[in-house]
Structure formats: C-alpha cells, structure tokens
Amino acid sequence: MPAPALLFPADPLNPHRPDPHFAWEARVLRDVGGEQYLVDHDALLAGRADEAVRQVPRDCGPLWYRGWMIPSADYAAFARALAGRGANLLTSAAGYASAHELPGWYGVFEGATPPSVWIPARTAARPGPEELAAAVERLGGRGPAIVKDYVKSRKHEWHEACYVPELADLAAVGRVVARFVELQGEYLAGGVVLRRYEEFHRAGGDGGASGPDGSRRRSKSGGEGGGAGAAGSRGGGNERAVEARVWWLDGEPVLVGPHPDTPGQPADPDLTEVRPLVRALGCRFVTTDLASRADGSGWRVVEVGDGQVSGLPRGIDASGLLTSLIAA
Numbered sequence: 001m002p003a004p005a006l007l008f009p010a011d012p013l014n015p016h017r018p019d020p021h022f023a024w025e026a027r028v029l030r031d032v033g034g035e036q037y038l039v040d041h042d043a044l045l046a047g048r049a050d051e052a053v054r055q056v057p058r059d060c061g062p063l064w065y066r067g068w069m070i071p072s073a074d075y076a077a078f079a080r081a082l083a084g085r086g087a088n089l090l091t092s093a094a095g096y097a098s099a100h101e102l103p104g105w106y107g108v109f110e111g112a113t114p115p116s117v118w119i120p121a122r123t124a125a126r127p128g129p130e131e132l133a134a135a136v137e138r139l140g141g142r143g144p145a146i147v148k149d150y151v152k153s154r155k156h157e158w159h160e161a162c163y164v165p166e167l168a169d170l171a172a173v174g175r176v177v178a179r180f181v182e183l184q185g186e187y188l189a190g191g192v193v194l195r196r197y198e199e200f201h202r203a204g205g206d207g208g209a210s211g212p213d214g215s216r217r218r219s220k221s222g223g224e225g226g227g228a229g230a231a232g233s234r235g236g237g238n239e240r241a242v243e244a245r246v247w248w249l250d251g252e253p254v255l256v257g258p259h260p261d262t263p264g265q266p267a268d269p270d271l272t273e274v275r276p277l278v279r280a281l282g283c284r285f286v287t288t289d290l291a292s293r294a295d296g297s298g299w300r301v302v303e304v305g306d307g308q309v310s311g312l313p314r315g316i317d318a319s320g321l322l323t324s325l326i327a328a
Contacts, residue, residue: 002061003326004090005035009067010055012042025066028318034326039078041068049074049081059086064285064325065308069151071189072097090328091285091308099283099306101150101190108281112273113301114198115139118150120191126181127192132174135194136167143167144197147180150190154183163197199294200241200302243291244269247307247321249328251279255321259289263313267292269299277301285325 008026009019018026018038029036037056044052056063063082070078076093091099098104106116117138119127127135139145145164146153154161161180164173177192243259244267253275258265269290278286285307290299312318 003035004062004064004328005037005060006322006325007037007039007056007063007065007067009041010038015040015055019067022067024314025312025318025322029322029326032319032323032326034322037063039065039067041070044070044074044078047074047077049077050084052078053081053085053087056082056085056087061087062090063087064090064328067309069100069309070096072101075100091283091306095283096306096308098281099286099304100309102148102193102304103150103190105281105304109277109301109304112277113304115196116193118191118193121188126178129170129174132177133170135192136170136173139167139194139196141167145173146195146197147176148193148195149180149184149188150193152184152189154180157183164194167194198300200243200291200300201294202241241291241302242267243289243302245310245313246271246274246288246290247310248278248286248288249307249324250284251275254324255316255318257316258313260311260313263315274299274301284328 006026006029008022011017011019015038017023018036019041026036037060039056040048040052040054043049065078072093075096079089079093082089102116103118106113117135119131119135143166145167147162147164148154157179161176161183164176167173173194181188181192241262242265243262245257245259246253246269247255247257253271256269256271258267267290269292274288274290278288281304283306287303287305287307287310288301289303289305291302292299312321
C-alpha cells in the first residue's frame, strides 16, 4: 500500500497551489518527502463534492485531509467522492463526526471536561423557552455557562452571544442563545450547547478563557469548553487561558504544543488521564485542547477535535507530525 498523501484546500485565486493559510504546511510536507493534492473547499461546501476532488488522481490510495473545517454531512460526501476515484480518507465520516462535534466525543470525556448539555437544531434553529429551561435544569439550574454549537462558540461577542452569568436567569439565557443563533446563521453546527463555565489559569495568573471565531473559513483553532469558548475572562480581561493542544495519532501523542490562540504561551499538560480517553474514543487522528484549572486542581479537556481540521500555531515545528501522518 502506498504511503498516505495529504489533501490541502486550493487557493481560491489559483487552484493549482495550496490556500495561503496552509502553504507553510505544504512546504514542510514536501521537505519530509510527502505527497500532496489539492481540493476545492468552496465547491465541497456548495454540495459539489465530485467537482471538489477533480484534482485528486484516481487510485492514489490512502489520504489525510489538512484544511478548513467541513460540516459532517459534507465530509461524508467528500469521502464518497474520493472513494469513487479509488482513494480513501483514513478518517471515516463517522470518525470525523465523533471527534469534530461535541455530542460525538462528550460521552467518552465526561468527567474530564466541563459538564455540557445540548439541544439539536430543528427547522427553527433557536430553541424555545421550554427547551432552554429543560436544558438549564439538566445542567444543574444555576451558575455561569457558555453558549456554543456542536463545534464553535462566538468568543468575540462574549457578553452578547457567548457568556451567561447565571443560568437561573432564563431570560438572559434566552437572549444570549437567540443572539448566538442569529450570528451563526447558516453556519450553526448541529444545535445549541450549554457548557458549564470553569475558571482556568491565565497568563496573568487569574481564571480566563479562550476560543474560536465564527468566520466562514475556519480551522478548529480555538478552545471551546466550560470556561473556554471565549476571549478574556468574565471581567473582560485580555489575558487568555493557558492552553495546550495535543495531537494524537492512533492513541499516541505525536505533538504537544501551545494553543494556536496563544502561540507564545508554552504549556506542559499531564496526559495521564487523557491518554486512555483518547484511545477509548477510537478515532485515529484527533486533537485535545487542555487547560489547567485556576484553583490548581489539575488539567481539564477543554475541547476535542478532528486532527484534520485543527489549527497549528504558527512557528511550531510540524515536521514530526506530518512525518507521522505519511508513515501511518
């Protein structure tokens, strides 16, 4: 069997070269002797999977993807289109959804990550008052929380569309959820999640949180759990949580580095409790974002992600990670 190749999104302005955001990874891959092909991310999200993969050679064998996030349904179409060309993604559609969306991984990591509940989206994306009240009750009924969807929060609208100071204030919960759903629009992933807020250690020494934006072209760059999922702290401070991102391949950590939001803040997480959970999840290529509690009680899993769409911090040495992927 040939060594796995990597798929990168093509530059929208020049479909014969990688998207500028991933060009440095493509260069590192070439340096370590890896093969790469390009895919049209915009065509994929537009429902034209066969068109999206037309630059991928037929019968090219096993593949990893490294690029922007893909909704789970579109990823399944992506996998089918590649299979039709005699190629196969090494992360299955089911495996992608399990690592990429919170309901897929939460059951395995429950207890090691902030408590969470979710309401699947239906025709009306915004949950009604009774649904929200029931979700709040399942989360304990009181205390601060974070609003997000199955994949992302809106950290830049912290007070407006992310942070709920008190779950018992159902009117406030409704306002934050409504604004979050409005801002996510057609990019709402899966449904609405309420996640218990936890204070994490910040660079300045206090509790805080960090997280992703809601832009259209997104990698899973930001943390999302309990106290994560948003920038700053409850008081609006600018310090971010000190997080580490760990890259796992077949249950083993192959790269431990800073979180992409805080590339200058090294962290050395304890992986003792996380390792068996990653193995239990059973997904080949995943990331875990870890943060230490502000009270010193240990490391928490802030977020789990599919490794194919998780962001690498600029400046990190990715050669070992990419070498591991093409040797898998």
